[in-house]
Amino acid sequence: MTIQQNKSILERAARAFNDPESRSGWFDIHDPAVVAHGLGPTSLDLAGLKQFYAGLWEAFPNLRITVDDMVGEQDRVSWRLRVRGTQEGEFRGIPATGKEVTFGAQYIFRFKDGKITERWTNFDRLGVLVQLGAISAPV
Numbered sequence: 001m002t003i004q005q006n007k008s009i010l011e012r013a014a015r016a017f018n019d020p021e022s023r024s025g026w027f028d029i030h031d032p033a034v035v036a037h038g039l040g041p042t043s044l045d046l047a048g049l050k051q052f053y054a055g056l057w058e059a060f061p062n063l064r065i066t067v068d069d070m071v072g073e074q075d076r077v078s079w080r081l082r083v084r085g086t087q088e089g090e091f092r093g094i095p096a097t098g099k100e101v102t103f104g105a106q107y108i109f110r111f112k113d114g115k116i117t118e119r120w121t122n123f124d125r126l127g128v129l130v131q132l133g134a135i136s137a138p139v
Helices: 003-018 023-029 046-059 125-131
Strands: 030-037 064-073 078-087 102-112 115-123
Touching: 003 023, 003 064, 003 078, 003 102, 030 046, 046 115, 102 125
Parallel strands: 030 115
Antiparallel strands: 064 078, 078 102, 102 115
């Protein structure tokens, strides 16, 4: 598959991510043997990825991503996102606050035959916790 085809797959997946009725489409682009780095203390498989996002969407049911940049080279596509949502459920032990959070995230996806086989995630965990009032902003 070409870089442009892989970018198009991610664009469709972003639309699915943002539509609560179509969120299963977010997982359709992942290979059954996907390895996801950066979402927890250890890498996640597809089942772990689904569990992670189920918890995230339960805590932030209106969570939306906006793709600010997308670049590709060889079998990889990277994107830089803005993420926004309102905490309406428990998130990592933090009771619902009703607060809106906005944070940045960066992903690198490795594709094979139109599916993500490996992915790396980096997002502003500290910023999320500060916005939710779970910790104070560092000095």
